Amino acid sequence: MTDKQQMIERIEALQPLRQLVDSMDMRARKSLGQNFLFDLNLTRRIARSAGALSGTTIEIGPGPGGLTRALLLEGADHVIAIEKDRRAADVLAGLTSAAGSRLSLIEADAMTSAIWEMGDAPRRIIANLPYNIATTLLISWLGHANAFASMTLMFQREVAERITAKPGDTAYGRLSVLTGWLADSEILFDVPASAFVPAPKITSSIVQIVPLDSPRYPCSQKALEDITRIAFGQRRKMLRSSLKKIGGETLLNAAGIDPEKRPQDIDIESFCKLALLAEVAAKQTA
Numbered sequence: 001m002t003d004k005q006q007m008i009e010r011i012e013a014l015q016p017l018r019q020l021v022d023s024m025d026m027r028a029r030k031s032l033g034q035n036f037l038f039d040l041n042l043t044r045r046i047a048r049s050a051g052a053l054s055g056t057t058i059e060i061g062p063g064p065g066g067l068t069r070a071l072l073l074e075g076a077d078h079v080i081a082i083e084k085d086r087r088a089a090d091v092l093a094g095l096t097s098a099a100g101s102r103l104s105l106i107e108a109d110a111m112t113s114a115i116w117e118m119g120d121a122p123r124r125i126i127a128n129l130p131y132n133i134a135t136t137l138l139i140s141w142l143g144h145a146n147a148f149a150s151m152t153l154m155f156q157r158e159v160a161e162r163i164t165a166k167p168g169d170t171a172y173g174r175l176s177v178l179t180g181w182l183a184d185s186e187i188l189f190d191v192p193a194s195a196f197v198p199a200p201k202i203t204s205s206i207v208q209i210v211p212l213d214s215p216r217y218p219c220s221q222k223a224l225e226d227i228t229r230i231a232f233g234q235r236r237k238m239l240r241s242s243l244k245k246i247g248g249e250t251l252l253n254a255a256g257i258d259p260e261k262r263p264q265d266i267d268i269e270s271f272c273k274l275a276l277l278a279e280v281a282a283k284q285t286a
Helices: 003-012 017-024 040-049 066-073 093-102 134-142 157-164 174-182 221-233 248-255 268-285
Strands: 056-060 078-083 103-107 123-128 150-156 183-191 204-211
Touching (some): 003 093, 040 150, 040 183, 093 103, 134 150, 157 204, 174 183
Antiparallel strands (some): 150 204, 183 204
């Protein structure tokens, strides 16, 4: 029997998650955005959807370890689990012992952790993200997209639609542009509220994000973030109006964009052109 098979047997012999959480009185905390997943069939489906788990798999917020168990059972070479909640170390002690060197538990805040430097390539993120910080984390990780082979992440359905939306879609916005500039993305499947403890009031979705070797079009991330923040901050207005303070119609004409268009009708390439021109103009007036 291989070491991995022995590890799987040890994990399968562990106390069921619901019993473990009840016995240790670990209740999900709203302040940490916690919603636990106990259904191993579901968590293993999430793990499998990420593909081969060679190299390093990084999980954010393992909580009692539902997804962590699934990742290890599905053959992850090495899981780095980052958890802010100090209670998790005690609840995960049995899993940590069963997994041995294949699981590293780090007590840290994902918001301030350079996870793109952790472990060895190929590096991937698989996580049930706290809804209140999910988009902030994603934008931060996209700034280091080349460090990751993939990101398989859970968002509330509304955010998932924004990430994967195309120009002209109702959900198309700043997050669509920033993600599409650096990666391919798709919604893999939905997760009903009833799958969580406690159950949120919304449906969640698993999104697969696969970074490109290089950005689709030339421009800096900061400039693209700035131009999309301004444009989508007034998404109902024509671009000549919403971009007036940074050049308005002159800027749009230089980029070959109809000034009467609204931001949801502009593709990623056009936003990159605007970002480049706005950045040059800002330097000239500095």
